[in-house]
Amino acid sequence: MKKLKVIELFAGVGGFRLGLEQTKHFEIVWSNQFEPSTKAQHASQVYEARFGAKHHSNKDISEVATADIPDADMLVGGFPCQDYSVATTRQNAKGLIGKKGVLWWTIHHILSGKKNPPKYLFLENVDRLLKSPSNQRGRDFAVMLKSLDDLGYAVEWRVINAAEYGMPQRRRRIFFIGYHKSTPTYKNLQNSEASEWVHTQGTFAKAFPVASTLTKKHSFSITEDLVALSERFNIGEKLSPFQNSGVFIRGRVYTEKTSASYDGKRTVLKDILIKKEVLDEFYISPDEYAKWDYLKGAKKEVRTAKSGFAYNYSEGRMIFPDALDNASRTIITGEGGKSPSRFKHVVQSTKGLRRLAPLELERLNMFPDNHTKLEGISNTKRAFFMGNALVVGVVKKIGKALHEQINS
Template structure:
């Protein structure tokens, strides 16, 4: 089977880099193992410059649709899905703002949200092109969205795949659990058409038959999830008692599902013939661990990244918490990293006039070199509690991460996002945008691992 790919919500090309094991920016000029026949990247919040798309085009060039038009930077909802060139693998990290850790689960809108509805563009693409295989990525909280009806959104996604004749595996993977340089938990979804050779092969391997008794199906799906399936072969897990597996049949209609379906999805599962099988698993890995220190700059760093001394501490560096229940600290004290990352007690008043004390614990002021990086968000580099600040290896001074370090935290080549092609001119992407791109991206290393399993599957499709 030809290794042809369509990359939706492409960002700066994380899936493409992973599938082709691109390690340096020079590698983007080499022939690719997986041919990307079309991609799409559109950021509605960008009014003037589409930085992600323009970076992608600078690195990889563009692709025309079947009508000879360049629709790679058009809102995917407006794209004629039948005009997308044929492909065998659909990939995409579809927008996750409505499920993101950047906002609380209780206030997220899920599939009803402005960006959540873009799932339907994926569904429409699958319906129009019927790709044999699909590989998607989203935040881990997708499985619990929305708060008022836990699991409904993911149930709708699974039902859409069911209606199109697919089997779906999923796994929540923390990149650091498999030796990589960031503690980043993401939901990965692997779907394959029921008429593929892979589908019939895996059914035989695990002993699955649709008409079997439920306990027999429990055993066979346990083999798939714990040993023989796509994710189990790529990212091993410890053996689990399959009796702990939860099983649930999806409602037949999407409308019924949307109105009343709720289910506790675990971090590992499969949907087969409209039935959900899910179990909580633990990663099995005893290899080397890449840390934040391993990817940090060792030479000279631009002075713009260093934090002025007066912005670091407002009092003794050993102080890790503040109490403002009686008196508020001066503004200049609150605009220091010590205050921002320290524990706090603040007097607050709710909309109904109720007075209460807000409190939060302290977090590590300087990020440790001997651990993987924390989850990187799109706010990286801003004056934010979640921003990484580190001790420079050469000078010992405190600074923010460089743009190149954020790329390496995500497994991208160094300086992958440095340049863009804007209306024919090569321009440098602003540093804050480079960090934003990385906060939005996936850990490329995980896709590299999945590519090896995908290659074996594709090789057997034509045998």
Template sequence: MKTPNLFNIYQKAEEQNNMNTEMVIKTQTIRTIELFAGVGGFRIGLERVKEKNKKFQIVWSNQWEPSTKTQHASDVYCARFGYENHSNEDISTVDVSEIPTHDLLVGGFPCQDYSVASTLKNSHGIVGKKGVLWWEIYRILEEKKDEAPKYLLLENVDRLLKSPALQRGRDFAIILSSLNNLGYAVEWRVINASDYGMPQRRKRIFIFATKIDTKSYKIISDNLPKIVVNEKGLFAKAFPIKKVEENNFIYGKLSNDLVDITNNFNKMTPKKNSFLEAGIMINGEYWTTKYESKYEGEKIVLGQLLEDEKNIPEEFFINESELEKWKYQKGAKSIERVNKTTGHKYLYSEGSMGFPDCLEKPARTIITGEGGASPSRFKHVIKVHNRYRRLTPIELERLNMFPDNHTLGVSNSKRAFLMGNALVVGIVEKLGDGILRMS
């Protein structure tokens, strides 16, 4: 009897084990790419989530800031997550073949003019404005074809629903129609983070797109719109709302011709809102409504997230000599201004703001100009132990639910800028949990 070759047996067993491991990893991992990554807000939120052995894995990321030579956001991203599979180049110059196959595409893209100049003959391609980053997302989806991701999770400012001013809703209609042409159904929701217990009043639109043959697509296709929005959709599960009745929904149908939308959408009633704070789109038809949040859990306020005062550098405190300048910026005022084009003089008025900021409420929205010692209307100022001061970078990170010192390594002003550009990580975490449950 021939003695078995133990080496071959072990080798085959090891190969089989590796195959099984690869299968487990494949079934348990949602491969994700993060576009316009900033300092990694989407990544932090998604990597915090695990559900029944499923998890998200960032297989590629891109961050490029065209207006600066030093790439601060990308540098912070790489310092926290490493350089592997990270691209710090203009996304429009990246060949789609260089982007790994993925299940989920995430990103916070700028609110721009998404209008279309023309369609490309004999293809589904389009010619959008150069430098408009929505069309880079579209390019990836279109060129990936059958390997395009099953899911998209995108974030933007809520004015996207109303832009441009003279043709309200046109830009969002272009996004919805282009996703429909690529085979996606869509849910969207404008979410104010503080409505769900988070520490900042930051209102943003989140867009979830899902392809046919996914569980989430079936939920949208098999249920009435009011059921999806009220109960069964991704946003309904993650962020409950008070019941919206059917007669409160607006219905509309989109052209599949993006040039036609560009030229004609909402031309008859340009000041009327076509899209409201919540909605779905499938097969070119959409239903949209206003809503009220429903939340009874713990609420985090600004005062809970402050650093120990003994750790605050003196540069963040406001001198008595500067205090009146801050009070002026925060107060009500009327200022005469001149239109540079027409020379017409007019009175610019603004109301007063709370000063100092209330510690018993969620913080106001962080803006990119939060950093620096110069008096400003929009920077946060708090009063602790009878002293006025600005917020520190760590406190700004906490308001976005980032780890402490995530942005360490750049100047304090730049750290504030990066947090002004970031999102509230807790929202992504809850949505990520919903996606895992649906996958």
């Protein structure tokens, strides 16, 4: 069977590519990775080292001409979480663009500029997207859904915690898939009961089954133009109307809160640890134990802001060292480096407490061992990559289910 051609944006070190290529059903025909805040393009270097420089772009995507991006069946990417509000006047709404530098609008520009736009979209973001910004809960997601609706796409979404399906890291992310109105899948969704799509018929339901839920189901319309939506959506409400699962087609939202249904094998932190001793740099000096224990510990104390304002600060105790018989906590971009931190992982070994090595962080995201190991790339940078990455196993399962959905 012919492979689906894929454009990969915001590629990082290639998590989407790894997951999709492992299914044997997808072929990346063009990729882009550019880090605007740094001169050295380390992630792009790793990507090229693993997948080759051919058809890979290391240029600011907002400066890449749409004509230079090949046609493909699908566009994928984990784009940055930003302010997606619309920055045009009503008079100029037809020439709609969002704020300069906001990369969602770069995706929108590519999709709208293609004579033959991708029939499928497969995108990822942090789950707070469903409830941002804080003064207009859910507005950003509503703007994204409506902008895709205007371009002819239906959307289904799900917040997935990889550990709830047996994977080694408690990493919660929102994934959403777009189906162009020219596809049979769009028509199948249109002719289905939305609740059935969420629970059994949809791509996410097939990849990651859900339990039946008793939470209130919610349905509403999004029909305003993008400018009005940006200005008024959910004004004055404390909660976002979007739950962790849902579909959106032809201006209508259906959403509900679902829970994972899984009783298979589970990988825990001890399963991914290097069996032999790691480099000395990852061991914590006993002199530093007290600092780590304080940062990981419970606190109730008065702190003073730079302005001189005194306030009460409190936080709960974290498990220290990390539990080996459970999936790991979420890797963050600040995971690397020797300095004591509340959020870095620390495990007990025969030689004492130590931080996780880059290879172990790769395993928590289900990357191949030493995927990011490259001359000139520090261990701190390798940890940063994994803080930005996604869990490859999640992408693989969704990719497999999507391919089956398209060919059903």
